Amino acid sequence: MMTHEEIVQAAKPAGTGLGIRPMLQSDAEQVLAIYQAGLDTGQAGFETTAPSWEGFTAGKLAHLRYVAVDTATGQVVGWVAASPVSARPVYAGVVEHSVYVHPGCQAHGIGRALLEEFIAASEDAGIWTIQAGVFPDNTASLALHDRLGFRVVGTRERVGRHRGLWRDVVLLERRSAVTGQ
Ligand SMILES: CC(C)(COP(=O)(O)OP(=O)(O)OC[C@H]1O[C@@H](n2cnc3c(N)ncnc32)[C@H](O)[C@@H]1OP(=O)(O)O)[C@@H](O)C(=O)NCCC(=O)NCCS
Numbered sequence: 001m002m003t004h005e006e007i008v009q010a011a012k013p014a015g016t017g018l019g020i021r022p023m024l025q026s027d028a029e030q031v032l033a034i035y036q037a038g039l040d041t042g043q044a045g046f047e048t049t050a051p052s053w054e055g056f057t058a059g060k061l062a063h064l065r066y067v068a069v070d071t072a073t074g075q076v077v078g079w080v081a082a083s084p085v086s087a088r089p090v091y092a093g094v095v096e097h098s099v100y101v102h103p104g105c106q107a108h109g110i111g112r113a114l115l116e117e118f119i120a121a122s123e124d125a126g127i128w129t130i131q132a133g134v135f136p137d138n139t140a141s142l143a144l145h146d147r148l149g150f151r152v153v154g155t156r157e158r159v160g161r162h163r164g165l166w167r168d169v170v171l172l173e174r175r176s177a178v179t180g181q
Contacts, residue, residue, distance in 0.1 A: 056081075061083065063125060064097075077102045080117075094129040129175050131153075
């Protein structure tokens with residue numbers, strides 16, 4: 001069985017075209033390898049190890065999971081997925097998402113393409129607020145979300161421990177102008 005690192009290296013795409021499609025179970029290894037590569041940067045999330053596929057999918061909304069693929073090779077180059085923030089009916093249209101792009105393919109518009117697709121799909125599905133927590137040092141993620149209409153709600157101070165350090169998290173949200181009016 002290949003390690004996450006080997007899968008990420010093997011998956012470096014030819015880069016001719018980009019497609020966005022729903023995430024499939026057959027994407028599991030590539031999705032989790034990209035997830036692990038993001039976590040390995042130390043700036044993507046509190047987790048240090050990507051979960052199993054069962055653990056990954058358990059909390060995620062099945063209709064709001066997408067992958068970006070290199071259309072020439074079919075290889076997965078990024079993904080986006082979301083979880084409900086609460087079981088309370090009042091928050092039924094509020095989700096928290098994650099977006100991860102293959103480390104060899106970043107800064108080529110893939111994160112933007114994934115998030116644009118995700119925003120449109122979520123609005124179609126009745127979601128009115130999308131939120132995300134981002135480490136203050138994650139410049140790329142803050143820039144991406146700013147471009148797509150997320151605002152900074154505030155900075156949560158020393159809210160969780162990561163690799164032995166208490167870390168701040170910037171809470172972002174995007175309120176739809178078309179859903180939930
Ligand atoms: C954060 C991440 C998803 C961004 O995806 P990406 O494909 O690299 O970003 P894009 O190329 O789509 O860029 C989107 C916008 O952000 C800007 N941007 C991207 N990287 C940037 C950086 N390092 N510094 C400043 N701006 C940056 C781009 O200029 C672009 O703006 P524009 O469309 O106005 O030109 C990607 O870097 C990643 O997967 N990082 C590791 C995992 C991670 O941190 N995920 C987020 C967890 S909250």
